[in-house]
Amino acid sequence: xxxxxxxxxxxxxxxxxxxxxxxxxxxxxxxxxxxxxxxxxxxxxxxxxxxxxxxxxxxxxxxxxxxxxxxxxxxxxxxxxxxxxxxxxxxxxxxxxxxxxxxxxxxxxxxxxxxxxxxxxxxxxxxxxxxxxxxxxxxxxxxxxxxxxxxxxxxxxxxxxxxxxxxxxxxxxxxxxxxxxxxxxxxxxxxxxxxxxxxxxxxxxxxxxxxxxxxxxxxxxxxxxxxxxxxxxxxxxxxxxxxxxxxxxxxxxxxxxxxxxxxxxxxxxxxxxxxxxxxxxxxxxxxxxxxxxxxxxxxxxxxxxxxxxxxxxxxxxxxxxxxxxxxxxxxxxxxxxxxxxxxxxxxxxxxxxxxxxxxxxxxxxxxxxxxxxxxxxxxxxxxxxxxxxxxxxxxxxxxxxxxxxxxxxxxxxxxxxxxxxxxxxxxxxxxxxxxxxxxxxxxxxxxxxxxxxxxxxxxxxxxxxxxxxxxxxxxxxxxxxxxxxxxxxxxxxxxxxxxxxxxxxxxxxxxxxxxxxxxxxxxxxxxxxxxxxxxxxxxxxxxxxxxxxxxxxxxxxxxxxxxxxxxxxxxxxxxxxxxxxxxxxxxxxxxxxxxxxxxxxxxxxxxxxxxxxxxxxxxxxxxxxxxxxxxxxxxxxxxxxxxxxxxxxxxxxxxxxxxxxxxxxxxxxxxxxxxxxxxxxxxxxxxxxxxxxxxxxxxxxxxxxxxxxxxxxxxxxxxxxxxxxxxxxxxxxxxxxxxxxxxxxx
Amino acid sequence: xxxxxxxxxxxxxxxxxxxxxxxxxxxxxxxxxxxxxxxxxxxxxxxxxxxxxxxxxxxxxxxxxxxxxxxxxxxxxxxxxxxxxxxxxxxxxxxxxxxxxxxxxxxxxxxxxxxxxxxxxxxxxxxxxxxxxxxxxxxxxxxxxxxxxxxxxx
Ligand code: FES
Ligand code: FES
Numbered sequence: 094x095x096x097x098x099x100x101x102x103x104x105x106x107x108x109x110x111x112x113x114x115x116x117x118x119x120x121x122x123x124x125x126x127x128x129x130x131x132x133x134x135x136x137x138x139x140x141x142x143x144x145x146x147x148x149x150x151x152x153x154x155x156x157x158x159x160x161x162x163x164x165x166x167x168x169x170x171x172x173x174x175x176x177x178x179x180x181x182x183x184x185x186x187x188x189x190x191x192x193x194x195x196x197x198x199x200x201x202x203x204x205x206x207x208x209x210x211x212x213x214x215x216x217x218x219x220x221x222x223x224x225x226x227x228x229x230x231x232x233x234x235x236x237x238x239x240x241x242x243x244x245x246x247x248x249x250x251x252x253x254x255x256x257x258x259x260x261x262x263x264x265x266x267x268x269x270x271x272x273x274x275x276x277x278x279x280x281x282x283x284x285x286x287x288x289x290x291x292x293x294x295x296x297x298x299x300x301x302x303x304x305x306x307x308x309x310x311x312x313x314x315x316x317x318x319x320x321x322x323x324x325x326x327x328x329x330x331x332x333x334x335x336x337x338x339x340x341x342x343x344x345x346x347x348x349x350x351x352x353x354x355x356x357x358x359x360x361x362x363x364x365x366x367x368x369x370x371x372x373x374x375x376x377x378x379x380x381x382x383x384x385x386x387x388x389x390x391x392x393x394x395x396x397x398x399x400x401x402x403x404x405x406x407x408x409x410x411x412x413x414x415x416x417x418x419x420x421x422x423x424x425x426x427x428x429x430x431x432x433x434x435x436x437x438x439x440x441x442x443x444x445x446x447x448x449x450x451x452x453x454x455x456x457x458x459x460x461x462x463x464x465x466x467x468x469x470x471x472x473x474x475x476x477x478x479x480x481x482x483x484x485x486x487x488x489x490x491x492x493x494x495x496x497x498x499x500x501x502x503x504x505x506x507x508x509x510x511x512x513x514x515x516x517x518x519x520x521x522x523x524x525x526x527x528x529x530x531x532x533x534x535x536x537x538x539x540x541x542x543x544x545x546x547x548x549x550x551x552x553x554x555x556x557x558x559x560x561x562x563x564x565x566x567x568x569x570x571x572x573x574x575x576x577x578x579x580x581x582x583x584x585x586x587x588x589x590x591x592x593x594x595x596x597x598x599x600x601x602x603x604x605x606x607x608x609x610x611x612x613x614x615x616x617x618x619x620x621x622x623x624x625x626x627x628x629x630x631x632x633x634x635x636x637x638x639x640x641x642x643x644x645x646x647x648x649x650x651x652x653x654x655x656x657x658x659x660x661x662x663x664x665x666x667x668x669x670x671x672x673x674x675x676x677x678x679x680x681x682x683x684x685x686x687x688x689x690x691x692x693x694x695x696x697x698x699x700x701x702x703x704x705x706x707x708x709x710x711x712x713x714x715x716x717x718x719x720x721x722x723x724x725x726x727x728x729x730x731x732x733x734x735x736x737x738x739x740x741x742x743x744x745x746x747x748x749x750x751x752x753x754x755x756x757x758x759x760x761x762x763x764x765x766x767x768x769x770x771x772x773x774x775x776x777x778x779x780x781x782x783x784x785x786x787x788x789x790x791x792x793x794x795x796x797x798x799x800x801x802x803x804x805x806x807x808x809x810x811x812x813x814x815x816x817x818x819x820x821x822x823x824x825x826x827x828x829x830x831x832x833x834x835x836x837x838x839x
Numbered sequence: 840x841x842x843x844x845x846x847x848x849x850x851x852x853x854x855x856x857x858x859x860x861x862x863x864x865x866x867x868x869x870x871x872x873x874x875x876x877x878x879x880x881x882x883x884x885x886x887x888x889x890x891x892x893x894x895x896x897x898x899x900x901x902x903x904x905x906x907x908x909x910x911x912x913x914x915x916x917x918x919x920x921x922x923x924x925x926x927x928x929x930x931x932x933x934x935x936x937x938x939x940x941x942x943x944x945x946x947x948x949x950x951x952x953x954x955x956x957x958x959x960x961x962x963x964x965x966x967x968x969x970x971x972x973x974x975x976x977x978x979x980x981x982x983x984x985x986x987x988x989x990x991x992x993x
Pocket of ligand 2: 462514934935937938939940971975
């Protein structure tokens with residue numbers, strides 16, 4: 094234990110370095126600093142990565158993808174909290190792809206254990222394991238991890254920079270450091286003299302950085318408050334630069350048509366019709382795709398559509414039914430995991446009522462608002478990439494391999510992301526741009542996928558089947574036995590990202606099924622892995638996106654079979670297991686004025702899901718409107734332990750719920766002839782202004798650890814809605830999307 | 840073939856085939872990237888601009904069919920001189936990823952020009968063609984009500 098603490102502490106060593114006319118501050122990770130990514134440029138040396146101060150002011154580096162979750166602002170707030178600068182008055186940059194910006198929180202999620210019951214010791218262990226991602230070069234934004242990752246590290250970077258600047262001022266003024274204060278980018282002396290950080294920067298670089306403790310929560314000015322987001326004006330005036338907005342001198346525009354059958358190439362293609370078309374500059378054969386480079390994206394798209402291609406047949410089952418048959422077949426194999434096995438699920442007490450249910454959920458696309466795109470320039474000995482991406486070091490590594498270059502010769506510029514949801518942790522779209530750029534040396538090319546290409550070439554949320562057997566007796570839960578089968582996102586997606594074979598029990602596959610904070614005496618959850626067929630990846634909340642539905646719907650069915658109020662039934666199971674989970678249930682009960690009774694024509698459903706460290710309860714209310722089902726109200730309560738920015742966190746919770754509800758109502762990716770059937774938004778719709786319920790969000794801070802914000806809002810949405818529809822109609826939704834079996838208001 | 844367009848008060852000569860949608864003229868030819876591509880089939884509203892003040896999906900209007908003066912998000916206000924609707928957007932911290940917001944703002948601006956105090960039902964009606972995958976709808980609604988107030992007071 095002692096040695097673990099020591100290592101954890103050593104991982105926060107502070108460093109600084111001289112830059113011309115200034116100083117750079119940052120935190121070193123683990124024993125050795127990761128190599129410094131900010132190059133010496135114009136004589137501006139930067140040793141370490143998070144804060145630098147020079148003549149032009151203060152610059153903070155927030156090396157996480159801004160995809161709408163406000164991370165750029167929140168990350169800057171963590172530094173600014175200790176540094177005493179106004180986040181609105183400093184520059185905040187994303188910075189380059191670099192090892193030093195690795196994500197330490199995401200890997201720690203991979204540790205075994207249910208999460209909510211982790212001791213402090215396990216949390217320290219989690220941090221140490223997190224530092225593994227440094228060695229894997231894992232600079233990624235995902236797993237609802239950014240705030241958990243940056244919370245201590247960034248405040249420490251800010252605190253050290255502040256105290257070091259104060260020391261420089263103390264030396265200059267001949268007073269002791271503790272007589273000085275800091276405020277709005279200045280050190281203030283007892284006599285009121287104000288020295289700006291810029292003027293102190295050069296001197297600060299010459300002294301040993303000062304390590305200091307962190308301020309108590311009671312003195313925070315930014316953390317826990319609504320801080321205006323620094324990207325808001327740009328995003329309200331059309332001036333924020335997304336990937337598709339990159340414009341470079343001499344740039345050309347490309348469109349692509351990839352094999353509709355995943356993983357195979359083509360037998361023949363005829364591009365003669367495309368050759369003479371307006372604006373066309375080059376037609377490219379990419380093996381398993383064809384592309385056209387033109388003077389305009391639309392002209393490129395017209396030309397690529399005119400290319401006649403015969404694709405090789407799909408090497409996997411060609412229809413949705415055949416694919417689900419294959420998923421079901423995996424129940425016949427040995428389970429990949431049994432991550433929960435409490436009591437005995439095989440022996441039931443006399444008189445118990447048994448419930449058996451099979452649930453099926455479809456494959457889902459991410460459908461980010463900004464379609465996949467990337468811009469690349471190949472110069473013969475180097476490659477520059479501009480892309481809205483969630484994993485710059487992965488982009489860099491894969492691009493270097495494609496181009497036969499050293500990683501250092503590949504520069505990755507991360508723009509704003511028009512939505513991520515896990516889609517942009519992949520690198521297929523940057524790889525495609527690189528393939529094209531390699532054939533156009535000296536010319537920057539921007540590749541934009543059509544919506545049709547984007548929807549039919551995703552790394553999908555896997556389709557999943559769950560078989561549950563459960564029992565109640567005398568109004569109480571006696572047993573739950575769940576078996577969950579799907580393709581594995583960990584094996585396929587994480588394997589792809591890390592370039593490593595993933596073996597052993599797959600925790601992500603059963604996340605939000607085995608680790609729900611419910612005291613059920615006989616409780617077993619088994620995971621079954623179907624073989625790879627359709628490309629699958631990380632879809633907002635990953636395994637919890639299907640398991641949240643399975644594990645909560647069965648509880649609702651049990652409550653009904655037991656003749657109990659569904660909210661009270663869950664509450665009784667949560668209380669003895671984990672109080673913060675009970676609290677979120679009580680909160681939505683009180684917010685919604687839950688009585689267990691609803692008027693005629695009104696239905697209410699509740700759901701609870703624990704994922705990414707955060708328990709979330711939701712109540713959804715539906716109404717019968719002229720025979721159609723309309724969502725009228727929703728209430729969300731979430732316990733994040735610590736809320737960095739309430740307004741932004743509410744937006745995340747709410748957005749996560751909308752994402753889940755959209756999928757529950759309309760989302761499905763189906764297959765015919767090995768190809769995806771859905772092509773554009775009319776086939777894959779989402780909630781809109783008029784179909785949106787009114788929503789209230791409550792944020793709690795009862796649990797001792799910091800939970801995620803971006804994902805945990807999604808898992809309870811679909812079950813809460815399905816349970817509400819059951820309350821209204823008496824019909825259980827065991828399959829999604831709901832639009833097939835229910836008449837939804839659209 | 841050269842076509843003359845008036846965009847945000849400036850005259851542009853563009854040399855593109857007649858059938859190129861206005862969206863792609865704006866983005867790839869004129870360099871006004873504030874207007875976004877989302878679907879190309881009139882299903883998302885990300886490409887919304889005004890022609891003679893009317894909100895239209897620029898992905899559906901061919902270059903040769905542009906019947907009047909075009910206004911894009913860049914034309915209604917800038918970061919230093921934001922239009923009331925943009926100020927309301929900032930005040931309500933509407934954007935998440937922000938990709939749909941140019942289209943949302945242009946749609947809202949035309950609604951407010953026609954109807955200075957829209958009800959919730961009128962907002963639903965006007966805004967339902969504008970998709971937001973991040974789920975910013977409640978703040979869009981609040982910002983429209985705020986903008987309506989600001990414009991009345993102005
Ligand atoms: S891009 Fe025009 S409506 Fe979607
Ligand atoms: S803010 Fe992201 S799509 Fe609307």
